[in-house]
Amino acid sequence: IEAGRPYAPGEPVAFTRVAGPVGQSGMQRRALITAMPVAGAVAGVVVVLRDVTERLLAEERLNQAEKLESIGKLAGGIAHDFNNMLAVMCAAAGLAERAESDSARRGHLRTIITSAEQVAESNRRLLAFARKDPVRRAVDDLREVVAQAHELLRHSLERTIVIRCDCGTLPLPVLGDRSALLNALINLGINARDAMPAGGTLAIATALVEVGTGEAAAGGGELPPGRYAELIVRDSGHGIPAEVLPRIFDPFFTTKPVGKGTGLGLSAVYGTVRTHGGAISASNQPGGGARFRLVLPLTTQPALRPMMPLPTPPPAAAPEPSAGMAAPPVVLLVDDDPEVRQLTADILADLGCTVLTAGNGREALVVLAAEGERIRLAVLDVIMPEMGGVEAFREMRHLQPGLRVLFSSGYAGGDDVVALVEPGRVAAIEKPFTMAQLGAAVKGLLGP
Structure with a gap:
């Protein structure tokens, strides 16, 4: 009797069984066992065992990839909406703080802005998981990123934890965002610390490492064949429970006590690696402890131009109105969210600009055609109905080649936007932004 039911005489029996650990890796193998009775001169049973471990693992990876993709789309949409709401909060509080003379009230308004910025940081982790986080690409040697992470971890982890680095002698040039990769390594280091109290x-x-045809990427799919930079992070902790492994990269999933973790650390690492065209997997070591393997594509390309850096000012700083200009610059503000549009227009007016507005790319083209070269700068939301910011940008450049453009969105750093950035002519700013950040971006494009 198998699978809870009796079988008729002569009926073949098929079932799977787990065997292991097997071999040096200590990995459990799964076998499909088929038993067929043989009648005739010699009575007996023919038993066939087929190792189906790789097939079942591939199916699990595909299911995991589909699940994470669905979660990522949901997380990205939620994060985008949050960013618009946070942009309204930051802009409104910033304008009120600027106009408030009472120091106590200014302090309360500053608290609102600071709290909104903290929420925005959690939002960025969601966007990283959804692979919509801004990526400022440049060529970096992965070994240098590891060395920087080692130095930071050495000063932040307990002295009872010994950190060992083996980065070899071969350069590992990768095209990506050093800050994002560094944060991913720090997250993995903190995760290891928590596993080793x-x-x-x-x-x-x-x-x-060389990746051949058909090698599976973590989370499903395949990595293109070629040379890759491999990064292994191991700890000697208690390992990852088997029931946790399938959900280890899910956002908001954590085994830590309430208040000890957000459940966004490893999901942000997953998003960062996938954004860089790589793969990540988690497993347990035979001798104990967790093992994370990251694989990133090597590059021989020159670095793309990064997004313009937008400095974060001291909390009490406020942008000064534009000075020294013969006439107020005319700015075309394009955003489909009415509240974001109105408050951003108020900030630009406070900076000394004359502001024209539009609700989408098509409306913006009509305004630009009517106003012509009077408009010196266009502030474009990236994702809008009718016509988005990137498409509107290309059409605007046909109408007015010298137009300065500032992209503004919760998804501000997508590859399509990053490729368009030109220092002094095209820049990008992430929502939510402060008055000072917007002022610095505008000044960088229009001059003092």
């Missing part, structure tokens, strides 16, 4: 060893190693 009594101390232990955190080992980080890099290597150059």
